[in-house]
Amino acid sequence: MPVNLPSIKNQILPPVKGVRLGWAEAYIKKPNHKDMLIIEVADGSSVSGVFTQNRFCAAPVHICKKHLAESKQIKALVINTGNANAGTGEQGMVDAMTTCEQLANQLQVPVNSILPFSTGVILEHLPMDKLLAGLAPAVSRLTEDAWEPAAWSIMTTDIAPKAYASNCLIGGHSVQVTGISKGAGMIHPNMATMLGFVATDAAISQSLLDEITKQIADLSFNCISVDGDTSTNDSFIIMASGQADHAPITSREDPGFEVIFQALLETAQYLAKAIVRDGEGATKFITVNVESALNNHEAKTVGYAIAKSPLVKTAMFASDPNLGRVLAAIGYASRECESLQDLNVDNIELYFADVLVAEKGGRAKSYTEAAGQKIMQESEIEITVKLNRGNELATIWSCDFSYDYVRINAEYRT
Amino acid sequence: MPVNLPSIKNQILPPVKGVRLGWAEAYIKKPNHKDMLIIEVADGSSVSGVFTQNRFCAAPVHICKKHLAESKQIKALVINTGNANAGTGEQGMVDAMTTCEQLANQLQVPVNSILPFSTGVILEHLPMDKLLAGLAPAVSRLTEDAWEPAAWSIMTTDIAPKAYASNCLIGGHSVQVTGISKGAGMIHPNMATMLGFVATDAAISQSLLDEITKQIADLSFNCISVDGDTSTNDSFIIMASGQADHAPITSREDPGFEVIFQALLETAQYLAKAIVRDGEGATKFITVNVESALNNHEAKTVGYAIAKSPLVKTAMFASDPNLGRVLAAIGYASRECESLQDLNVDNIELYFADVLVAEKGGRAKSYTEAAGQKIMQESEIEITVKLNRGNELATIWSCDFSYDYVRINAEYRT
Incomplete structure (x- = not known):
């Protein structure tokens, strides 16, 4: 549904x-x-x-x-x-x-x-x-x-x-x-x-x-x-x-x-x-906010890197607060955006809902797995990335990646 | 396996x-x-x-x-x-x-x-x-x-x-x-x-x-x-x-x-x-050859667009010769490669193994669904795209997208 x-x-x-x-x-x-x-x-x-x-x-x-x-x-x-x-x-x-x-x-x-x-x-x-x-x-x-x-x-x-x-x-x-x-x-x-x-x-x-x-x-x-x-x-x-x-x-x-x-x-x-x-197989609605980017292209590229990552999307499906996959996606967004080549990941703050989950290149000291788990159980999940290097922002809306996505697309023509 | x-x-x-x-x-x-x-x-x-x-x-x-x-x-x-x-x-x-x-x-x-x-x-x-x-x-x-x-x-x-x-x-x-x-x-x-x-x-x-x-x-x-x-x-x-x-x-x-x-x-x-x-959940090994591209970046970008597309990969899992998804992926590769902005799709030839499946912007007249089906049943599938606009080429190796990919990545940390 x-x-x-x-x-x-x-x-x-x-x-x-x-x-x-x-x-x-x-x-x-x-x-x-x-x-x-x-x-x-x-x-x-x-x-x-x-x-x-x-x-x-x-x-x-x-x-x-x-x-x-x-x-x-x-x-x-x-x-x-x-x-x-x-x-x-x-x-x-x-x-x-x-x-x-x-x-x-x-x-x-x-x-x-x-x-x-x-x-x-x-x-x-x-x-x-x-x-x-x-x-x-x-x-x-x-x-x-x-x-x-x-x-x-x-x-x-x-x-x-x-x-x-x-x-x-x-x-x-x-x-x-x-x-x-x-x-x-x-x-x-x-x-x-x-x-x-x-x-x-x-x-x-x-x-x-x-x-x-x-x-x-x-x-x-x-x-x-x-x-x-x-x-x-x-x-x-x-x-x-x-x-x-x-x-x-x-x-x-x-x-x-x-x-x-x-x-x-x-x-x-x-x-x-x-x-x-109503995304094929969707069980979660995911909002990705990217803030304080140098430019809009950079903000959108980071947002889409997270929103498109099959690893992030399968973790969301599993209600697994797998922060690492989100950070990895931010890190490889530079493949598609030149201005991100000098992105300093130590300055990035990552939030799940209003919980700070990562900063200074690693997990936030105040973060607990229980807090992350609680947010992941929701059907609406908001991820916010603060790049802390400019004033541009973008929001991307996406969904998770489930067994049903595979089923729907494997069966589409049959 | x-x-x-x-x-x-x-x-x-x-x-x-x-x-x-x-x-x-x-x-x-x-x-x-x-x-x-x-x-x-x-x-x-x-x-x-x-x-x-x-x-x-x-x-x-x-x-x-x-x-x-x-x-x-x-x-x-x-x-x-x-x-x-x-x-x-x-x-x-x-x-x-x-x-x-x-x-x-x-x-x-x-x-x-x-x-x-x-x-x-x-x-x-x-x-x-x-x-x-x-x-x-x-x-x-x-x-x-x-x-x-x-x-x-x-x-x-x-x-x-x-x-x-x-x-x-x-x-x-x-x-x-x-x-x-x-x-x-x-x-x-x-x-x-x-x-x-x-x-x-x-x-x-x-x-x-x-x-x-x-x-x-x-x-x-x-x-x-x-x-x-x-x-x-x-x-x-x-x-x-x-x-x-x-x-x-x-x-x-x-x-x-x-x-x-x-x-x-x-x-x-x-x-x-x-x-x-040994890709997570892989059931097929897919080789994507891109030939006669203007430059190597263009060849690799087209190859990766096909190799990464979840729609192509789920079709491969289903052994479904869904040509349209391959053509769509070629078409949107221009998102990530400027030289592809003027790609004339009418000049492209698409082969599954040695079978010409698409040319002149549509399905090849000689193509039959049976021929496509036969190739899709194999565990090794070779896709060749001839862009017919230069001399560069690239090969990308990839695999299909199965239920097991979702299962493995949804369960990874648990």
């Missing part, structure tokens, strides 16, 4: 004015499963995206980037699960474009106003007959009040659907932010088999939304790791329909900017952390 | 003139287990070493580096298992120096002619009473013909001891190379919970041995990965006693250089691969 992830049945997921959702059971993944989603945004919406940096990125990612660059007005997103349309060469591009064309026809909009997304098995061609047949039922279901089935319809190996909503006031007007995400394995930033879609009825100019989408991704989806593998398909999209009644926000100085930024960030962070909580 | 690793009982491990070994049961690891080894080299020997690049490197690593820099004549190595003396701060340095001092006393040699090595649990202080009490029995056993018990005496989580011997002729004179290694987890280069000791009676000048020790490490121990974790204690030492009858080798142009270089390399590669074959 996911680690402390509230069921979406208990969440209220209010509609976002100007954003309609429609799902279908297209038999791509398996029979009688929602496996297709269309999200339609009203004219006048701003839409921005951030995508995987994997060189083997999937055909739909190529087309998303092209359409976002070309089109002045994105009109709809189309998402299928069960097949990633990645590593599919020329045919993959044709298939993704065909999907866009047919949906564009049905919605009577330009083809480059459609953004396609796929997630699932790599290297298999999309089952185009099934996929195209799913478009009409999904279009026929388009409605503003469908965030819960939408969350279900984009899942792959996820155990639980992931959704979040946040409401705020801008200039006295109510503004809604609602979002969904999916992903459980191949999770490592830039980004993961990870899809995130966040919508708001706030009015945000396109250029400002482009800026903050990148920034919010770096503070949310780009701070998580399940297994260090970066997927070919990761995409994170923010849609702003502009149908709330406040004055449009076009710069960081405008009234309401901080409010909507925080609401979007809170939503993205919740959705990103939800992916880790 | 280790993957295709011959038992050392069936290996002949000839003595190396000028190199004596003595073991002890010091009760550091557990009762009635060989857990200490002394290797003594004759006057006139050259001794070179390469060590972990982990910033949290252990106290003995610090002292090895210091003594190798200071001393004109290394006289003995002292190795204990069961405790790594890493993350032990100032006390760790004192303990390692005390060990050197007491052994120096017993052998009547300068203290800086001793090299200390420790492997085992991190962050615990060495049990000095037991360790020091073990020195005398180990010294009393010193003999040239003890490579087999020596291999046993340095093991930690290893299932099997690891040793290799090679004989060659230089100027008509027989020259012996014999070596041992240990390590099974926290294995990733630069280097791993990995110790390697190779001795030869060849006569090689100190400066030349320094050069080739680094080069041989880069072609052997620095080409393996079990879990991507780099240990705090890794050390690789070559000792050349100079007691064979050939003319001393002082440059790469000297007669016999190529012969002894190849014999040392063959021994180091065998010992490095033996560590992977």
Whole structure:
């Protein structure tokens, strides 16, 4: 079961004015499963995206980037699960474009106003007959009040659907932010088999939304790791329909900017952390804080070295306060970050929750195994590393490594 | 069981003139287990070493580096298992120096002619009473013909001891190379919970041995990965006693250089691969060849991306020819290598054994699942990636990721 992830049945997921959702059971993944989603945004919406940096990125990612660059007005997103349309060469591009064309026809909009997304098995061609047949039922279901089935319809190996909503006031007007995400394995930033879609009825100019989408991704989806593998398909999209009644926000100085930024960030962070909580085989949710680093790259590199280490992750699974593995991971982070080459480990302080466990290059005198054990029993574990050499910090969210991780990934295609 | 690793009982491990070994049961690891080894080299020997690049490197690593820099004549190595003396701060340095001092006393040699090595649990202080009490029995056993018990005496989580011997002729004179290694987890280069000791009676000048020790490490121990974790204690030492009858080798142009270089390399590669074959929970031995890369860093980065990926490794465990995960790993290698940012994946060819499985950004037309399945059933799997953009190549040796990896590392301290 996911680690402390509230069921979406208990969440209220209010509609976002100007954003309609429609799902279908297209038999791509398996029979009688929602496996297709269309999200339609009203004219006048701003839409921005951030995508995987994997060189083997999937055909739909190529087309998303092209359409976002070309089109002045994105009109709809189309998402299928069960097949990633990645590593599919020329045919993959044709298939993704065909999907866009047919949906564009049905919605009577330009083809480059459609953004396609796929997630699932790599290297298999999309089952185009099934996929195209799913478009009409999904279009026929388009409605503003469908965030819960939408969350279900984009899942792959996820155990639980992931959704979040946040409401705020801008200039006295109510503004809604609602979002969904999916992903459980191949999770490592830039980004993961990870899809995130966040919508708001706030009015945000396109250029400002482009800026903050990148920034919010770096503070949310780009701070998580399940297994260090970066997927070919990761995409994170923010849609702003502009149908709330406040004055449009076009710069960081405008009234309401901080409010909507925080609401979007809170939503993205919740959705990103939800992916880790539902990480394949996860039994613990691990937060790694790295403080007082020389620079942000250094802070993130140390955080990821700990978050990715199979030895740290198996120790967490065993509730074993194996400090040595954490220190070893800090020590080898210099492999991937030049500024860490002169890291003086004698200055480092390591905390498990609020307990100082290591300092001056060794175990803290005040530390007791009993204190470490107590913290390790928890399902939420916070590790804090103070490098004591600068002012930058980073937080990485991760999970442990269990038998079930191996089982899930050994059985995935069978 | 280790993957295709011959038992050392069936290996002949000839003595190396000028190199004596003595073991002890010091009760550091557990009762009635060989857990200490002394290797003594004759006057006139050259001794070179390469060590972990982990910033949290252990106290003995610090002292090895210091003594190798200071001393004109290394006289003995002292190795204990069961405790790594890493993350032990100032006390760790004192303990390692005390060990050197007491052994120096017993052998009547300068203290800086001793090299200390420790492997085992991190962050615990060495049990000095037991360790020091073990020195005398180990010294009393010193003999040239003890490579087999020596291999046993340095093991930690290893299932099997690891040793290799090679004989060659230089100027008509027989020259012996014999070596041992240990390590099974926290294995990733630069280097791993990995110790390697190779001795030869060849006569090689100190400066030349320094050069080739680094080069041989880069072609052997620095080409393996079990879990991507780099240990705090890794050390690789070559000792050349100079007691064979050939003319001393002082440059790469000297007669016999190529012969002894190849014999040392063959021994180091065998010992490095033996560590992977005995990788924690390993059921498959995986060779990753990366060819036609722009530069060696790029070739190694792609190789390690595949070799380290938990998704690739769990697929290998399941004998699942999951090409997509291999392609995804190639694609995200650019995270750690700038020259890969412009990698054109359409030019890549991917082979499992001699079967072309992917090209032109997708699955090869000629590929069949049956062909892939057949290769995956083997215990030795060879993956070849042709990047088709340069002339550099690299080979990485790795293993799969099984339930037993999780079990071994979850239970390690309990």
